Amino acid sequence: MKKKLLQKKAFPKRVTSALVAAVMALSMSACASSNAQSTISEDQTAKSAGAPQIEETTINIRVMNEYRNVEKVVDRYNELTADDPVMSKIHLNFSYVIGGDYKDKLTMALAAQEDYDLMFCGGWQGLSTFIQEGNFADLSSYFNNDNYPGLKNAFSQDYVNAMTSYILKEDGTYTKGIYGINLASYFEDSRGFMYREDLRLKYNCDPITDEESLLAFVKTVAENEPDMEGASIYNFFRLDSPWYSAKHDHVYTQDNVNIFGDQTWAYVGLSEDEKTVLNVVFAGDDQAEFDKMPEGYQYDFIIEYSVDRTKWNDYLNPSRGSTDTVEKDAAITYCALTEYESKVKEAKEKIPGSEYGFYVIDDAQRNKEEGAVVCDMVTNNWLVVPEWSEKTDAVMYFLDWMFGSAEAHDLFQYGIEGEDWEAIGEDGYRTLDISEDEKYFMPTYSFTLNPSYVRNSEFVLNDEDLKADFDYIYDPSTYKLSPLAGFTFNAADYETEVANITALSNELQLTLSMYDADETVEVINNWNEEAKKVGLEEVRAEMIAQLQAFLDAKNAE
Numbered sequence: 001m002k003k004k005l006l007q008k009k010a011f012p013k014r015v016t017s018a019l020v021a022a023v024m025a026l027s028m029s030a031c032a033s034s035n036a037q038s039t040i041s042e043d044q045t046a047k048s049a050g051a052p053q054i055e056e057t058t059i060n061i062r063v064m065n066e067y068r069n070v071e072k073v074v075d076r077y078n079e080l081t082a083d084d085p086v087m088s089k090i091h092l093n094f095s096y097v098i099g100g101d102y103k104d105k106l107t108m109a110l111a112a113q114e115d116y117d118l119m120f121c122g123g124w125q126g127l128s129t130f131i132q133e134g135n136f137a138d139l140s141s142y143f144n145n146d147n148y149p150g151l152k153n154a155f156s157q158d159y160v161n162a163m164t165s166y167i168l169k170e171d172g173t174y175t176k177g178i179y180g181i182n183l184a185s186y187f188e189d190s191r192g193f194m195y196r197e198d199l200r201l202k203y204n205c206d207p208i209t210d211e212e213s214l215l216a217f218v219k220t221v222a223e224n225e226p227d228m229e230g231a232s233i234y235n236f237f238r239l240d241s242p243w244y245s246a247k248h249d250h251v252y253t254q255d256n257v258n259i260f261g262d263q264t265w266a267y268v269g270l271s272e273d274e275k276t277v278l279n280v281v282f283a284g285d286d287q288a289e290f291d292k293m294p295e296g297y298q299y300d301f302i303i304e305y306s307v308d309r310t311k312w313n314d315y316l317n318p319s320r321g322s323t324d325t326v327e328k329d330a331a332i333t334y335c336a337l338t339e340y341e342s343k344v345k346e347a348k349e350k351i352p353g354s355e356y357g358f359y360v361i362d363d364a365q366r367n368k369e370e371g372a373v374v375c376d377m378v379t380n381n382w383l384v385v386p387e388w389s390e391k392t393d394a395v396m397y398f399l400d401w402m403f404g405s406a407e408a409h410d411l412f413q414y415g416i417e418g419e420d421w422e423a424i425g426e427d428g429y430r431t432l433d434i435s436e437d438e439k440y441f442m443p444t445y446s447f448t449l450n451p452s453y454v455r456n457s458e459f460v461l462n463d464e465d466l467k468a469d470f471d472y473i474y475d476p477s478t479y480k481l482s483p484l485a486g487f488t489f490n491a492a493d494y495e496t497e498v499a500n501i502t503a504l505s506n507e508l509q510l511t512l513s514m515y516d517a518d519e520t521v522e523v524i525n526n527w528n529e530e531a532k533k534v535g536l537e538e539v540r541a542e543m544i545a546q547l548q549a550f551l552d553a554k555n556a557e
Contacts, residue, residue: 123380150404221331230315232330284528415440497535
């Protein structure tokens with residue numbers, strides 16, 4: 001079967017109007033609650049008189065990383081939909097591939113057009129390229145569609161806009177569509193440190209409320225605990241960068257312009273109305289390039305923050321970056337908010353009697369400012385429907401069901417209520433004591449996450465400050481959609497240049513802060529000089545041109 005070209009689908013052609021009407025009637029109760037916390041009612045699963053019959057259909061689903069005991073959840077799904085004239089015909093067949101092999105297996109599956117109808121695809125696994133090549137179906141017609149009330153309820157207009165991709169055509173113009181369904185309960189994690197609260201109290205250090213008090217605590221522990229590290233930080237990138245939050249005044253840097261790897265990012269300067277690209281700068285650029293940037297950023301701010309973070313070097317593991325590095329216990333450990341619970345539980349098992357607190361690095365996030373995180377308002381985790389699948393309607397009816405109520409969603413997220421887990425109030429849960437052989441587990445980031453269905457663990461509910469941190473990342477008002485959201489750089493005509501510059505970037509160790517202040521300036525300037533020899537200026541000009549065409553297309557809507 002030949003791969004079909006990208007095209008925006010009309011309303012799904014394989015579904016009759018009668019079938020649509022039946023599904024609407026069956027599904028309306030699933031979206032009766034505006035906060036998507038409704039349950040599956042008898043009305044939702046009741047047969048409608050004269051409902052059309054459809055053929056039995058099995059959709060083949062592949063997720064990333066191991067699930068356990070999914071069979072019992074599928075059995076419960078079959079029970080819940082047994083009386084539904086549509087959903088009872090849609091059967092589920094799950095498989096998984098472990099993360100280390102997933103990208104290769106995904107690439108092979110797409111090349112061979114293997115028999116999958118719904119698959120996970122990570123943003124880091126080539127999603128943008130696969131979309132550009134036409135591998136995935138355009139699902140635009142299923143969203144903001146009253147015939148799919150579950151999807152309409154779970155995916156807000158802003159979320160749908162954020163999921164929309166803009167595809168560069170040969171004539172330089174753009175077409176748009178929804179070629180993947182984003183999986184998220186929040187859009188950006190809060191980066192921070194878990195710190196030893198017991199040691200803070202032991203040495204009578206001030207409460208940790210800002211970087212100054214954090215650094216003072218680290219210094220105190222380093223001076224008094226010779227067998228400990230001051231800070232354990234596996235990836236130092238952006239620790240002191242102001243561009244993680246919204247406080248950057250028309251200067252943007254994010255994954256979709258990160259074409260040279262994590263060591264050297266592109267920073268895009270836009271006009272005040274954010275419709276015109278002023279320039280794109282890289283670390284070590286000449287002053288003439290920074291002169292074109294927005295007011296307040298007309299100097300090498302990239303080197304400035306790279307140098308500033310070297311103040312932490314004395315408190316880091318001196319052997320960091322080597323293959324045989326052994327991390328010691330540390331006063332503070334880099335930790336994303338959503339990893340904090342598991343890391344604390346692990347640490348307490350290792351160090352009995354230890355106590356911990358969490359510190360959010362970014363000032364605006366720590367102060368819980370509204371609109372403080374500018375981002376794509378999507379995560380790197382996506383579900384995609386292969387373009388050649390003949391079961392797209394069945395897939396989307398299932399997703400409409402799964403995202404149509406808390407009961408349906410929680411079934412696949414947590415397992416069987418009363419057996420695997422139980423609810424705590426409206427927005428909490430606790431896991432139940434069940435043997436590992438019988439416990440359900442799903443890598444939720446590759447199948448179920450959605451911002452309309454969020455439950456906090458018992459661990460979070462028992463810590464008022466931690467609960468406030470989670471409430472903040474779950475709150476839509478925390479985020480602002482980046483004007484660059486949806487952009488994809490097409491490097492087809494510059495593959496050699498991008499590869500050569502990336503190779504130079506990969507030789508750096510800026511993310512581990514392996515250099516002192518003077519060395520940092522030297523290696524950055526040297527990288528810039530060498531990158532220009534292999535095409536940095538050409539790539540810069542092309543990125544500016546593509547970004548401008550992209551903004552023109554968005555602003556013309």
